[in-house]
Amino acid sequence: MLDNMVRFKLFRYKPGAIDPPRYDVFEIKVDERTTVLDALEFIRVDHDPGLMYRHSCHHASCGTCAYKINGQERLGCVTNVLELGAGEVVVEPLDGLPRIVDLVVDMTEFYRDFSPDWTYLRDSEWHPQAATPAGVAQYVRFENCLECGACISACPAAAVGDVHLGPAVLAAINREIDKNGHGKPSLLDLAAGERGIWQCHSAYECSAVCPSEVDPAGQIMALRRRFITQKIKRLFGQGGPDEQTNRS
Amino acid sequence: MNKPIGVRAGGWRFLARHWVFPYRRTGSTLAFVLNRWSGVLLAIYLYVHLGILTMIAVDPMAYDRFLGLARSPLGLAFDVVLILLILYHGLNGLRIIYATLAGHIEQHRAQFWAVVVISLLVTAYSAVLIFSFE
Numbered sequence: 001m002l003d004n005m006v007r008f009k010l011f012r013y014k015p016g017a018i019d020p021p022r023y024d025v026f027e028i029k030v031d032e033r034t035t036v037l038d039a040l041e042f043i044r045v046d047h048d049p050g051l052m053y054r055h056s057c058h059h060a061s062c063g064t065c066a067y068k069i070n071g072q073e074r075l076g077c078v079t080n081v082l083e084l085g086a087g088e089v090v091v092e093p094l095d096g097l098p099r100i101v102d103l104v105v106d107m108t109e110f111y112r113d114f115s116p117d118w119t120y121l122r123d124s125e126w127h128p129q130a131a132t133p134a135g136v137a138q139y140v141r142f143e144n145c146l147e148c149g150a151c152i153s154a155c156p157a158a159a160v161g162d163v164h165l166g167p168a169v170l171a172a173i174n175r176e177i178d179k180n181g182h183g184k185p186s187l188l189d190l191a192a193g194e195r196g197i198w199q200c201h202s203a204y205e206c207s208a209v210c211p212s213e214v215d216p217a218g219q220i221m222a223l224r225r226r227f228i229t230q231k232i233k234r235l236f237g238q239g240g241p242d243e244q245t246n247r248s
Numbered sequence: 249m250n251k252p253i254g255v256r257a258g259g260w261r262f263l264a265r266h267w268v269f270p271y272r273r274t275g276s277t278l279a280f281v282l283n284r285w286s287g288v289l290l291a292i293y294l295y296v297h298l299g300i301l302t303m304i305a306v307d308p309m310a311y312d313r314f315l316g317l318a319r320s321p322l323g324l325a326f327d328v329v330l331i332l333l334i335l336y337h338g339l340n341g342l343r344i345i346y347a348t349l350a351g352h353i354e355q356h357r358a359q360f361w362a363v364v365v366i367s368l369l370v371t372a373y374s375a376v377l378i379f380s381f382e
Binding site for chain 1 (some may be wrong): 262265272274311349356
Protein backbone atom coordinates (compact mmCIF):
# COMPACT_ATOMS: atom_id res chain seq x y z
CA MET A 1 0.00 0.00 0.00
CA LEU A 2 1.40 3.34 -1.06
CA ASP A 3 1.91 5.79 1.78
CA ASN A 4 2.38 9.52 1.27
CA MET A 5 3.06 12.38 3.63
CA VAL A 6 0.57 15.20 3.08
CA ARG A 7 0.51 18.60 4.77
CA PHE A 8 -2.86 19.58 6.24
CA LYS A 9 -3.42 23.25 6.92
CA LEU A 10 -6.45 23.51 9.18
CA PHE A 11 -8.47 26.60 10.07
CA ARG A 12 -8.49 27.04 13.85
CA TYR A 13 -10.77 29.30 15.84
CA LYS A 14 -11.80 29.06 19.46
CA PRO A 15 -13.56 32.06 20.99
CA GLY A 16 -11.38 33.48 23.73
CA ALA A 17 -8.51 31.08 23.03
CA ILE A 18 -7.65 31.12 19.34
CA ASP A 19 -9.04 34.46 18.32
CA PRO A 20 -8.29 35.88 15.77
CA PRO A 21 -8.36 32.65 13.81
CA ARG A 22 -5.17 31.04 12.54
CA TYR A 23 -4.09 28.02 10.49
CA ASP A 24 -2.34 25.04 12.12
CA VAL A 25 -0.24 22.71 9.98
CA PHE A 26 -0.06 18.95 10.48
CA GLU A 27 1.87 16.51 8.35
CA ILE A 28 0.39 13.04 8.31
CA LYS A 29 0.77 9.81 6.38
CA VAL A 30 -2.12 8.94 4.03
CA ASP A 31 -2.73 6.07 1.64
CA GLU A 32 -4.82 5.82 -1.51
CA ARG A 33 -8.03 5.25 0.50
CA THR A 34 -7.64 8.07 3.02
CA THR A 35 -10.40 10.67 2.90
CA VAL A 36 -10.19 14.17 4.29
CA LEU A 37 -12.49 13.16 7.14
CA ASP A 38 -10.19 10.19 7.92
CA ALA A 39 -7.27 12.61 8.00
CA LEU A 40 -9.09 14.95 10.40
CA GLU A 41 -9.77 12.01 12.68
CA PHE A 42 -6.10 10.91 12.57
CA ILE A 43 -5.06 14.46 13.44
CA ARG A 44 -7.51 14.67 16.33
CA VAL A 45 -6.47 11.30 17.76
CA ASP A 46 -2.70 11.55 17.22
CA HIS A 47 -1.89 15.26 17.27
CA ASP A 48 -4.55 17.58 18.63
CA PRO A 49 -7.55 16.31 20.60
CA GLY A 50 -8.88 19.88 20.64
CA LEU A 51 -9.62 19.90 16.91
CA MET A 52 -13.35 20.22 16.37
CA TYR A 53 -15.34 19.34 13.24
CA ARG A 54 -18.78 17.94 12.41
CA HIS A 55 -19.28 14.47 10.99
CA SER A 56 -21.59 11.52 11.32
CA CYS A 57 -22.26 8.82 8.72
CA HIS A 58 -18.95 8.65 6.78
CA HIS A 59 -20.73 7.81 3.51
CA ALA A 60 -22.19 11.04 2.06
CA SER A 61 -25.62 10.42 3.46
CA CYS A 62 -25.90 12.83 6.40
CA GLY A 63 -24.23 15.92 4.94
CA THR A 64 -22.63 16.99 8.22
CA CYS A 65 -18.99 16.94 7.09
CA ALA A 66 -19.12 19.69 4.46
CA TYR A 67 -16.00 21.86 4.63
CA LYS A 68 -14.10 24.06 2.24
CA ILE A 69 -11.30 21.82 1.04
CA ASN A 70 -8.65 23.62 -0.98
CA GLY A 71 -11.12 26.44 -1.51
CA GLN A 72 -14.05 24.33 -2.69
CA GLU A 73 -17.03 23.05 -0.75
CA ARG A 74 -16.89 19.26 -0.51
CA LEU A 75 -17.96 16.47 1.81
CA GLY A 76 -14.89 15.40 3.80
CA CYS A 77 -16.06 11.80 3.99
CA VAL A 78 -15.96 11.19 0.24
CA THR A 79 -13.07 13.46 -0.72
CA ASN A 80 -10.01 11.33 -1.34
CA VAL A 81 -6.87 13.13 -0.19
CA LEU A 82 -4.55 11.89 -2.94
CA GLU A 83 -7.13 12.53 -5.67
CA LEU A 84 -6.98 16.22 -4.73
CA GLY A 85 -3.55 16.12 -6.36
CA ALA A 86 -2.07 18.68 -3.98
CA GLY A 87 0.84 18.39 -1.57
CA GLU A 88 -1.05 20.61 0.85
CA VAL A 89 -4.70 20.28 1.80
CA VAL A 90 -6.33 23.39 3.28
CA VAL A 91 -9.49 22.68 5.26
CA GLU A 92 -11.70 25.59 6.31
CA PRO A 93 -15.25 25.94 7.64
CA LEU A 94 -18.09 26.74 5.26
CA ASP A 95 -18.63 30.39 4.38
CA GLY A 96 -21.92 32.22 4.75
CA LEU A 97 -22.79 30.77 8.16
CA PRO A 98 -21.62 31.87 11.64
CA ARG A 99 -18.50 30.08 12.85
CA ILE A 100 -18.70 28.40 16.24
CA VAL A 101 -15.31 26.74 16.62
CA ASP A 102 -12.59 25.41 14.30
CA LEU A 103 -14.38 23.78 11.32
CA VAL A 104 -17.84 23.90 12.92
CA VAL A 105 -20.44 26.40 11.72
CA ASP A 106 -23.85 27.16 13.16
CA MET A 107 -26.42 25.65 10.79
CA THR A 108 -29.39 27.32 12.54
CA GLU A 109 -29.89 29.90 9.80
CA PHE A 110 -29.59 27.23 7.15
CA TYR A 111 -32.30 25.00 8.67
CA ARG A 112 -34.53 27.84 9.87
CA ASP A 113 -36.32 28.46 6.59
CA PHE A 114 -37.12 24.81 5.88
CA SER A 115 -40.76 24.26 6.80
CA PRO A 116 -41.61 21.12 8.80
CA ASP A 117 -44.67 20.83 6.55
CA TRP A 118 -42.61 20.14 3.45
CA THR A 119 -42.40 16.56 2.39
CA TYR A 120 -39.04 14.80 2.36
CA LEU A 121 -40.19 11.77 0.41
CA ARG A 122 -40.83 11.59 -3.30
CA ASP A 123 -41.58 9.00 -5.95
CA SER A 124 -38.64 6.73 -6.63
CA GLU A 125 -37.12 6.49 -10.10
CA TRP A 126 -37.76 2.74 -9.82
CA HIS A 127 -39.16 1.29 -13.06
CA PRO A 128 -42.78 2.51 -13.10
CA GLN A 129 -44.09 -0.91 -14.12
CA ALA A 130 -42.06 -2.84 -11.54
CA ALA A 131 -44.17 -4.85 -9.14
CA THR A 132 -44.03 -3.68 -5.53
CA PRO A 133 -43.96 -6.08 -2.58
CA ALA A 134 -47.20 -6.83 -0.80
CA GLY A 135 -48.24 -3.93 1.39
CA VAL A 136 -46.15 -1.37 -0.49
CA ALA A 137 -48.28 0.89 -2.68
CA GLN A 138 -45.39 2.45 -4.56
CA TYR A 139 -41.67 2.94 -4.20
CA VAL A 140 -40.66 6.19 -2.60
CA ARG A 141 -37.29 7.66 -1.69
CA PHE A 142 -35.85 10.63 0.14
CA GLU A 143 -35.29 13.87 -1.71
CA ASN A 144 -31.67 14.30 -2.77
CA CYS A 145 -30.73 17.27 -0.59
CA LEU A 146 -28.38 16.32 2.27
CA GLU A 147 -28.73 19.77 3.87
CA CYS A 148 -24.95 19.97 4.07
CA GLY A 149 -24.77 23.75 3.54
CA ALA A 150 -22.23 23.61 0.70
CA CYS A 151 -24.55 25.59 -1.57
CA ILE A 152 -24.94 28.51 0.83
CA SER A 153 -21.17 28.63 1.35
CA ALA A 154 -20.55 28.90 -2.38
CA CYS A 155 -23.34 31.45 -2.97
CA PRO A 156 -22.08 35.02 -3.54
CA ALA A 157 -25.44 36.43 -2.38
CA ALA A 158 -24.95 34.77 1.02
CA ALA A 159 -21.60 36.53 1.38
CA VAL A 160 -23.37 39.72 2.49
CA GLY A 161 -25.26 38.11 5.36
CA ASP A 162 -28.62 36.58 6.08
CA VAL A 163 -30.44 38.26 3.17
CA HIS A 164 -31.27 35.20 1.16
CA LEU A 165 -33.40 32.10 1.75
CA GLY A 166 -30.53 30.27 0.11
CA PRO A 167 -30.24 27.74 -2.70
CA ALA A 168 -31.24 24.67 -0.66
CA VAL A 169 -34.46 26.21 0.66
CA LEU A 170 -35.45 27.55 -2.76
CA ALA A 171 -34.72 24.16 -4.33
CA ALA A 172 -36.88 22.53 -1.67
CA ILE A 173 -39.71 24.99 -2.42
CA ASN A 174 -39.59 24.15 -6.12
CA ARG A 175 -39.61 20.42 -5.40
CA GLU A 176 -42.50 20.87 -2.98
CA ILE A 177 -44.49 22.71 -5.66
CA ASP A 178 -43.62 19.89 -8.07
CA LYS A 179 -45.04 17.35 -5.69
CA ASN A 180 -47.94 19.05 -3.96
CA GLY A 181 -48.77 22.28 -5.76
CA HIS A 182 -48.47 25.77 -4.38
CA GLY A 183 -50.10 25.22 -0.99
CA LYS A 184 -51.40 27.96 1.30
CA PRO A 185 -49.87 30.43 1.78
CA SER A 186 -48.46 30.22 -1.70
CA LEU A 187 -44.97 28.78 -1.75
CA LEU A 188 -44.33 30.68 -4.94
CA ASP A 189 -45.09 33.98 -3.19
CA LEU A 190 -42.63 32.98 -0.45
CA ALA A 191 -40.00 32.13 -3.06
CA ALA A 192 -40.55 35.45 -4.86
CA GLY A 193 -40.36 37.46 -1.61
CA GLU A 194 -37.55 39.82 -0.66
CA ARG A 195 -35.24 36.98 0.47
CA GLY A 196 -36.14 34.77 -2.44
CA ILE A 197 -35.32 34.03 -6.05
CA TRP A 198 -34.46 37.58 -7.07
CA GLN A 199 -31.56 37.69 -4.59
CA CYS A 200 -29.84 35.03 -6.69
CA HIS A 201 -26.93 36.49 -8.69
CA SER A 202 -27.01 33.64 -11.25
CA ALA A 203 -23.48 32.51 -10.45
CA TYR A 204 -24.72 28.88 -10.35
CA GLU A 205 -21.99 27.96 -7.84
CA CYS A 206 -24.57 26.13 -5.71
CA SER A 207 -25.11 23.55 -8.44
CA ALA A 208 -21.37 23.30 -9.10
CA VAL A 209 -20.60 22.32 -5.48
CA CYS A 210 -23.74 20.33 -4.62
CA PRO A 211 -22.59 16.79 -3.72
CA SER A 212 -26.02 15.32 -4.32
CA GLU A 213 -27.19 16.51 -7.74
CA VAL A 214 -29.96 18.69 -6.33
CA ASP A 215 -29.11 21.38 -8.92
CA PRO A 216 -30.33 24.30 -6.75
CA ALA A 217 -29.53 26.84 -9.47
CA GLY A 218 -31.70 24.97 -11.97
CA GLN A 219 -34.49 24.82 -9.38
CA ILE A 220 -34.21 28.58 -8.72
CA MET A 221 -34.42 29.27 -12.47
CA ALA A 222 -37.47 26.97 -12.61
CA LEU A 223 -39.07 28.98 -9.78
CA ARG A 224 -38.41 32.18 -11.70
CA ARG A 225 -40.13 30.69 -14.75
CA ARG A 226 -43.08 29.59 -12.62
CA PHE A 227 -43.34 33.09 -11.14
CA ILE A 228 -43.13 34.86 -14.51
CA THR A 229 -45.69 32.46 -15.99
CA GLN A 230 -48.01 33.07 -13.05
CA LYS A 231 -47.68 36.85 -13.44
CA ILE A 232 -48.45 36.66 -17.16
CA LYS A 233 -51.46 34.40 -16.51
CA ARG A 234 -52.75 36.75 -13.81
CA LEU A 235 -52.31 39.66 -16.20
CA PHE A 236 -54.73 37.94 -18.55
CA GLY A 237 -57.07 36.88 -15.74
CA GLN A 238 -56.01 33.25 -15.65
CA GLY A 239 -54.38 31.08 -13.00
CA GLY A 240 -53.74 31.97 -9.39
CA PRO A 241 -51.57 31.13 -6.45
CA ASP A 242 -53.38 27.86 -5.77
CA GLU A 243 -53.11 26.39 -9.23
CA GLN A 244 -51.62 22.94 -9.30
CA THR A 245 -48.49 22.54 -11.32
CA ASN A 246 -47.17 19.64 -13.32
CA ARG A 247 -45.27 16.95 -11.51
CA SER A 248 -41.81 16.64 -12.95
CA MET B 249 -36.30 33.82 15.30
CA ASN B 250 -33.35 32.02 16.89
CA LYS B 251 -30.25 34.12 17.22
CA PRO B 252 -27.35 32.21 15.70
CA ILE B 253 -24.46 31.30 17.92
CA GLY B 254 -20.96 31.89 16.69
CA VAL B 255 -19.50 34.76 14.74
CA ARG B 256 -20.29 35.25 11.10
CA ALA B 257 -17.23 35.37 8.91
CA GLY B 258 -17.10 38.80 7.44
CA GLY B 259 -15.02 41.75 6.44
CA TRP B 260 -13.33 42.70 3.23
CA ARG B 261 -11.42 39.42 2.88
CA PHE B 262 -14.62 37.41 3.01
CA LEU B 263 -16.46 39.62 0.52
CA ALA B 264 -13.40 39.83 -1.73
CA ARG B 265 -13.24 36.04 -1.94
CA HIS B 266 -16.75 35.93 -3.38
CA TRP B 267 -17.07 39.26 -5.16
CA VAL B 268 -13.62 40.34 -6.33
CA PHE B 269 -11.17 37.42 -6.53
CA PRO B 270 -13.34 34.33 -6.99
CA TYR B 271 -10.72 31.75 -5.97
CA ARG B 272 -11.58 28.19 -7.03
CA ARG B 273 -14.97 29.23 -8.31
CA THR B 274 -16.44 28.42 -11.72
CA GLY B 275 -16.60 30.73 -14.73
CA SER B 276 -20.12 31.75 -13.80
CA THR B 277 -18.87 33.47 -10.64
CA LEU B 278 -16.32 35.24 -12.81
CA ALA B 279 -19.25 36.28 -15.02
CA PHE B 280 -21.07 37.60 -11.94
CA VAL B 281 -18.00 39.48 -10.68
CA LEU B 282 -17.36 41.07 -14.08
CA ASN B 283 -21.05 41.93 -14.38
CA ARG B 284 -21.07 43.60 -10.96
CA TRP B 285 -17.93 45.65 -11.57
CA SER B 286 -18.91 46.64 -15.09
CA GLY B 287 -22.26 47.76 -13.62
CA VAL B 288 -20.56 49.79 -10.89
CA LEU B 289 -18.22 51.47 -13.40
CA LEU B 290 -21.12 52.22 -15.79
CA ALA B 291 -23.12 53.74 -12.92
CA ILE B 292 -20.13 55.97 -12.03
CA TYR B 293 -19.73 56.86 -15.70
CA LEU B 294 -23.40 57.87 -15.90
CA TYR B 295 -22.92 60.51 -13.19
CA VAL B 296 -19.64 61.71 -14.72
CA HIS B 297 -21.43 61.97 -18.09
CA LEU B 298 -24.29 63.99 -16.58
CA GLY B 299 -21.77 66.21 -14.79
CA ILE B 300 -19.92 66.91 -18.03
CA LEU B 301 -23.16 67.73 -19.86
CA THR B 302 -24.01 70.16 -17.08
CA MET B 303 -20.83 72.05 -17.97
CA ILE B 304 -22.54 73.25 -21.18
CA ALA B 305 -24.93 75.36 -19.11
CA VAL B 306 -22.37 76.43 -16.50
CA ASP B 307 -19.19 77.02 -18.49
CA PRO B 308 -19.34 76.45 -22.29
CA MET B 309 -15.60 77.18 -22.62
CA ALA B 310 -14.78 74.42 -20.16
CA TYR B 311 -16.97 72.08 -22.19
CA ASP B 312 -15.03 72.93 -25.33
CA ARG B 313 -11.78 72.17 -23.48
CA PHE B 314 -13.27 68.84 -22.41
CA LEU B 315 -14.09 68.00 -26.06
CA GLY B 316 -10.41 68.50 -26.86
CA LEU B 317 -9.54 65.99 -24.15
CA ALA B 318 -12.22 63.59 -25.37
CA ARG B 319 -10.66 63.58 -28.86
CA SER B 320 -7.19 62.85 -27.52
CA PRO B 321 -5.87 59.24 -27.67
CA LEU B 322 -6.58 58.94 -23.94
CA GLY B 323 -10.19 60.05 -24.44
CA LEU B 324 -10.64 57.67 -27.36
CA ALA B 325 -9.18 54.80 -25.29
CA PHE B 326 -11.74 55.64 -22.60
CA ASP B 327 -14.49 55.31 -25.25
CA VAL B 328 -13.17 51.87 -26.20
CA VAL B 329 -13.24 50.74 -22.55
CA LEU B 330 -16.76 52.15 -22.24
CA ILE B 331 -17.91 50.15 -25.26
CA LEU B 332 -16.41 46.98 -23.75
CA LEU B 333 -18.19 47.56 -20.42
CA ILE B 334 -21.55 48.26 -22.09
CA LEU B 335 -21.25 45.25 -24.38
CA TYR B 336 -20.25 42.84 -21.63
CA HIS B 337 -22.84 44.08 -19.15
CA GLY B 338 -25.66 44.06 -21.71
CA LEU B 339 -24.81 40.72 -23.31
CA ASN B 340 -24.31 39.06 -19.92
CA GLY B 341 -27.74 40.33 -18.88
CA LEU B 342 -29.24 38.76 -22.00
CA ARG B 343 -27.35 35.53 -21.20
CA ILE B 344 -28.90 35.42 -17.72
CA ILE B 345 -32.38 36.15 -19.09
CA TYR B 346 -31.92 33.36 -21.62
CA ALA B 347 -30.67 30.93 -18.96
CA THR B 348 -33.61 31.84 -16.73
CA LEU B 349 -36.33 31.60 -19.34
CA ALA B 350 -34.95 28.75 -21.43
CA GLY B 351 -33.60 26.83 -18.44
CA HIS B 352 -30.39 25.79 -20.19
CA ILE B 353 -28.07 26.55 -17.30
CA GLU B 354 -25.96 23.50 -18.05
CA GLN B 355 -24.60 25.50 -21.01
CA HIS B 356 -23.84 28.59 -18.95
CA ARG B 357 -20.06 28.32 -19.16
CA ALA B 358 -20.10 28.17 -22.96
CA GLN B 359 -22.60 31.05 -23.00
CA PHE B 360 -20.31 33.13 -20.74
CA TRP B 361 -17.28 32.60 -22.97
CA ALA B 362 -19.41 33.39 -26.03
CA VAL B 363 -20.36 36.70 -24.34
CA VAL B 364 -16.67 37.44 -23.62
CA VAL B 365 -15.56 36.63 -27.17
CA ILE B 366 -18.37 38.64 -28.82
CA SER B 367 -17.69 41.60 -26.49
CA LEU B 368 -13.97 41.56 -27.28
CA LEU B 369 -14.46 41.17 -31.04
CA VAL B 370 -17.02 43.98 -31.29
CA THR B 371 -14.85 46.18 -29.04
CA ALA B 372 -11.78 45.50 -31.20
CA TYR B 373 -13.73 46.40 -34.36
CA SER B 374 -15.05 49.54 -32.63
CA ALA B 375 -11.51 50.49 -31.55
CA VAL B 376 -10.31 50.25 -35.14
CA LEU B 377 -13.17 52.52 -36.29
CA ILE B 378 -12.66 55.01 -33.44
CA PHE B 379 -8.90 55.38 -33.85
CA SER B 380 -9.10 55.57 -37.67
CA PHE B 381 -11.85 58.21 -37.62
CA GLU B 382 -10.58 61.53 -38.97
